[in-house]
Amino acid sequence: MTGSVHHPVLRRALAATALLAAPASAQVIAKELPVEVRGMDVEERLGSLLPRDLAFDRADGRRVTLGDYFGAQGGSEPASAGGRPAILVMGYYRCPVVCPAITTKLVECLDGVDFTAGVDFNVLYFSFDHTERPADAAAARSTVLAAYDREHTPAVEAGWAFHTGDAAGNRALGEAVGYPYRLLPNGEYSHPVVLIFLSPEGKVTRYLYGYDYPPTQVKLALLDASDGKIARSLGERFLHFCYRYDPDAGRYTLVAMRVMQVGAAASVALVGSLVGGLLLVERVRRSGRRRLGSGV
Numbered sequence: 001m002t003g004s005v006h007h008p009v010l011r012r013a014l015a016a017t018a019l020l021a022a023p024a025s026a027q028v029i030a031k032e033l034p035v036e037v038r039g040m041d042v043e044e045r046l047g048s049l050l051p052r053d054l055a056f057d058r059a060d061g062r063r064v065t066l067g068d069y070f071g072a073q074g075g076s077e078p079a080s081a082g083g084r085p086a087i088l089v090m091g092y093y094r095c096p097v098v099c100p101a102i103t104t105k106l107v108e109c110l111d112g113v114d115f116t117a118g119v120d121f122n123v124l125y126f127s128f129d130h131t132e133r134p135a136d137a138a139a140a141r142s143t144v145l146a147a148y149d150r151e152h153t154p155a156v157e158a159g160w161a162f163h164t165g166d167a168a169g170n171r172a173l174g175e176a177v178g179y180p181y182r183l184l185p186n187g188e189y190s191h192p193v194v195l196i197f198l199s200p201e202g203k204v205t206r207y208l209y210g211y212d213y214p215p216t217q218v219k220l221a222l223l224d225a226s227d228g229k230i231a232r233s234l235g236e237r238f239l240h241f242c243y244r245y246d247p248d249a250g251r252y253t254l255v256a257m258r259v260m261q262v263g264a265a266a267s268v269a270l271v272g273s274l275v276g277g278l279l280l281v282e283r284v285r286r287s288g289r290r291r292l293g294s295g296v
Helices: 008-021 098-111 134-147 154-158 167-177 215-225 235-240 256-293
Strands: 055-058 063-066 086-091 122-128 160-164 194-198 206-211 243-246 249-255
Touching: 086 098, 086 167, 086 215, 098 122, 098 134, 098 215, 122 134, 122 167, 134 160, 134 206, 134 243, 154 160, 194 215, 206 215, 215 243, 215 249
Parallel strands: 086 122, 122 160
Antiparallel strands: 055 063, 055 160, 086 194, 194 206, 243 249
């Protein structure tokens, strides 16, 4: 799906971004979006594959490509660091308010999700400010890891990957996922507030807008991104089957027909088990009668 997205949640998020970045005199509520965020609508590119050869510098200074995180195009086996869905976050490390708020809210949300970064999914943060360096990424990563409420195993730490890039690479990544950004006269950036979910192959599967990330919604987006493959329980499989994303509501909602299908299947299984049990009991009784009749 390609095209400008004028979702109410996105528009409120864009307005909040501008108000936080604008001077106090401009912080007024208006019917129209402030000039700072005009033209900053996300163009959703659902189903698009990320360009695997785009290269970035990781927080530890290592040069990596997007292909290091995702399986090769065409259905071949995932790369060693891949095989998991990912949450892609774009922002910049020197952002005074908005970007830190996004990462803080994301960490708070993921603390309430019973999937673990680095084990079930990855978090990939990319700065679109080409003047930032791996040291900036490392500082931001340390802050996030200190706040993430999980045991800091090597896998978990590897699951939070922070990057910087050059101007061309940053712009190419933004265009690949339909994410615009613009440098403002005050030296700050205007940009959308959105999480982008990716499949283990690097395919764009979902956009969640704004600052509010309910853990159940994020969990459903991760299940969607993995096509249910990271579900570990019957309850998680039920979630994946019975909830679908509603673009008008901007969230996952329960699908009544799916619930009815699950209920019908459960009823058939229950009746089948009951009938099977009764038949087994009757068979045992008949066998007992034959033994008594034969004097055994």
